[in-house]
Amino acid sequence: MAELDVMVVGQVARDLVLLVDEVPQAGGTTPVRRRRELLGGKGANQAVGLAQLGAAVGLLGVVGDDEVGERLLAQARADGIDVGWVRRRPDTATGLIVDVVDADARWRYLEDIPEATLLTPDDVAGAASALRAARAVLVQLQQPARAALAAARTAREAGRLVVLDGAPADAADVDALLALADVLRADAQEVELITGDAPRDAAAGLAAGRALLRRGPSLLAVEVAGKGNAFVWPDGELFLPLSETPTVDDTGAGDAFVAALTLGVLRGSPVSGSRGTPSRRPAPPWAIRAVGPR
Structure with a gap:
């Protein structure tokens, strides 16, 4: 197996995106x-x-043993992803997500995610060698907490960069997960699940990041819905407002953000201010130590 920069632990599904002028009323x-x-x-x-x-x-995830699962894995391979660790679950239908987007770029998700397509601790244990070998492990917290904890713990014990995306469904699991994380990315709704409050402005986003910093991660990326993203690390903080570029469809935008953030941290990219202006804040520690073992 070739050396991996990042092992992603998360959901694999078929996406059906439908663009409509407006969503019809019942009937x-x-x-x-x-x-x-x-x-x-x-x-x-x-x-x-x-x-x-x-x-x-x-990629570590689960698909069914159906034709859809086979086609998704073929597409992932064509996209340059190592899917050798994706599980094929017998007698299981691959997950389906229907995304209905109207003319105002508002989306509505319909999800059919069979329980059998969620990761288990045994699935994670079976991929432990890949998690230990990758330079970074990105764990999506929509997966069951026991599996997410197992993946994060395996990576942490191997001295790898641990990036968490989202919030666990059960608040009781938050502290255990945060204690294992180097980086946490959370959108506004996920921040509310973790802290009890969704940030409404830049100051609140930075404050939420500072509060979460004390619970384990060395970098927080907190969304302020409709306004931008707050970044907080031990020696500094930065708020980047959204650009004025019109939005056509933001489906998958958060996932693209997490991908770029993970690779930027892994490569030790410098912190920059909005519109390319360098930040005067000190360089965060993860920009130096994230490129190698702890």
């Missing part, structure tokens, strides 16, 4: 302007993003 009908069928699920999306950025990336 109504509307034509689909555009239809796309894609390799999807947050784990696969992040793996694709990393591969497009030039990383050597592997």
Whole structure:
């Protein structure tokens, strides 16, 4: 197996994206302007993003033993992803996500994610050698907490960079996961799940990042919905507002963000201010130590 920069632990599913002018009321009908069928699920999306950025990336997830699963794995291979650790679950249908996007770029998800397509601690144990060998492990927290904890702990014990994306469903698992993390990325809803409050502005986003910093990670990337992202590390902080570029469809934008963030940290990229202005803050420690063992 070739050396991997990043091992992604997360969901693999078929994405069906439907673009419509408007979502019909109950009993109504509307034509689909555009239809796309894609390799999807947050784990696969992040793996694709990393591969497009030039990383050597592997994927640990679960698909069914059906034709859809086979096609998704073929697409992942074509995208440059090592899928040797993806599990094929017998007698299981591969997950399906239907994304309906209207003319105002508002989306609605319909998900059919069979329980058998979620990772188990045994699945993680079977991929332990890959998790220990990769330079970084990116764990999607929509997976069951026991599997996410097993993946993060395996990577941490091997001295690898541990990146967490999201928030666990059960608040009781938060502290154990944060204690294993180098980096946490959370959108506004996920921040609310973890802290009890969704940040409403830049100051609140930075404050949330500072509070979470005390619970384990050395870098926080916190979304302030509709406004931008707050970055906090032990010696500094930075708020990057959203650009004024019109949004056509933000499906998968968060996954692309996580992919870029993970590879930037792994490569020790410098912290920059908005619109390319260098930050006057000190360089964060993960920009130096993340490129090698702890």
